Amino acid sequence: MLGLPKGSLEESTIALFGKAGWKITKGSRSYKPSIDDPELDGRFVRAQEISRYVEQGFFDCGLTGYDWIVENGSDVVEVCDLIYSKATALKSRWVLCVKEDSPYKDIKDLEGKRVATELLNVTKKFFEDKGVNAEVEFSWGATEVKVPDLVDAIADITETGSSLRANNLRIIDTILYTNTKLIANKAAWEIPEKRAKIETIALLLQAALNAGGKVGLKLNLPKASLPKVLSELPALRKPTVSQLSDPAWVAVETIVDEKLVRDLIPTLRANGGEGIVEYPLNKVIA
Numbered sequence: 001m002l003g004l005p006k007g008s009l010e011e012s013t014i015a016l017f018g019k020a021g022w023k024i025t026k027g028s029r030s031y032k033p034s035i036d037d038p039e040l041d042g043r044f045v046r047a048q049e050i051s052r053y054v055e056q057g058f059f060d061c062g063l064t065g066y067d068w069i070v071e072n073g074s075d076v077v078e079v080c081d082l083i084y085s086k087a088t089a090l091k092s093r094w095v096l097c098v099k100e101d102s103p104y105k106d107i108k109d110l111e112g113k114r115v116a117t118e119l120l121n122v123t124k125k126f127f128e129d130k131g132v133n134a135e136v137e138f139s140w141g142a143t144e145v146k147v148p149d150l151v152d153a154i155a156d157i158t159e160t161g162s163s164l165r166a167n168n169l170r171i172i173d174t175i176l177y178t179n180t181k182l183i184a185n186k187a188a189w190e191i192p193e194k195r196a197k198i199e200t201i202a203l204l205l206q207a208a209l210n211a212g213g214k215v216g217l218k219l220n221l222p223k224a225s226l227p228k229v230l231s232e233l234p235a236l237r238k239p240t241v242s243q244l245s246d247p248a249w250v251a252v253e254t255i256v257d258e259k260l261v262r263d264l265i266p267t268l269r270a271n272g273g274e275g276i277v278e279y280p281l282n283k284v285i286a
Contacts, residue, residue, distance in 0.1 A: 002042035003062025019208035060188035067178035077184040096173040117155035207283035218253040225271040
């Protein structure tokens, strides 16, 4: 039984599983997806709740943010990191923000002030650890619009900071870095068959993420040009070189960052490369 995050991560999670080899389909109002694997069943629920359901055993494993594991105090197995999000492949962070023109410069300036956040327990502990007494209240959403009229500051999540800047907010401290994790129920993890399946899911999801931004590249090359090309050609380890039927030619194949291809192809062509083919990747297991 697999817990899948509903909401902002929903579509990117379905796409990630697709690259990993599992087709997940669901209706627009359905919480129960169809997965093309008879060993898997699942539900879409809010990421904020998944770690609790995994801990309690309703889910054998699930995908949720590290922030919600900490917020819920969930006792689960953290199987692997899966750094992806709705828009980027960056870690997110929970930050303490005030209005750009606010007189508050750091957390100590919020002594006795009111702070709104969805990450209630973590934020309260952050203030306690800093020795600052503030009134931290739960926010049901649209937190960024509450300052300064309703609260003095907010704790909110950001990837790039663009939304905060658009709302004229200034970061004064970082509370927590977070990313998606695959987690498992402790009892399920001790069952060999379930553990093997969870480890397979982890392996293939990580492989799908590793393939992001990378492409395969293959070409035929005069053997005499091989030393120069190999000195400039990046690869996960070493490019694969195969002898062609013509002893003066070799075939070269490698995996490279997609952003490098635009510079590599002219170089390969200038060194006699022919039949240059770039192809997409679904999974890369290093």
